[in-house]
Amino acid sequence: MEATVRRPGEGEQIGGPTTVTIKATGEETEGSFYLGEGVAAPGFPGPPAHYHERLHDMFYVLEGTLTVRLGEEILDLPAGSFVCAPPGVVHTFSNRSEAPVRFLNFNTPAGWESYMRELGALLAKQTPTSEEIGKVASGYDFKLA
Secondary structure (H helix, E strand, O other), X not given: OOOOOOOOOOOEEEEOOOEEEEEEOOOOOOOOOEEEEEEEOOOOOOOOOEEOOOOEEEEEEEEOEEEEEEOOEEEEEEOOOEEEEOOOOOEEEEOOOOOXXXXXXXXXXXXXXXXXXXXXXXXXXXXXXXXXXXXXXXXXXXXXX
C-alpha cells in the first residue's frame, strides 16, 4: 500500500455546476473509506431522504451553509460543522442558499466512489432532481426513506 496525496484541485473531477472531486478511493484505502470534496451549486436539491444499511455517511462543511436533514430535524450547518449519519439514520442534504457550498463527504466502508462516478454523468448534463439522484443511487447501499 502506498500513500495517497491530493493537492488543491487534484483528484478525479465529476459533474457540472455541482461537482465532486474524488480525493480517496477504496482501492487506495484497502476498502476502508471514500473521501470526496463536493461543491453544491445554489439551489442543489440533493438526494431524496434515505438511509444506508452499512455505510456511515459523513459531511464536513468547508465553505457556505449545507442544509442537512437527520430524521425529522433540519439543520443549516455553516463552515466548520461536521455531521455523521450512521447506518439506519434517515438523512439527506441540499444547498438552500444563494451561494455555492463546499464540503467533504467521507464514507466508510469504501465503495461510494462508484456511485459518484455514475452520478457524474448526470451532473455533467444538468442539475438533477432528487428523484433522478435517487434512481442512480438505488444501485448502491441507498434505501429510500
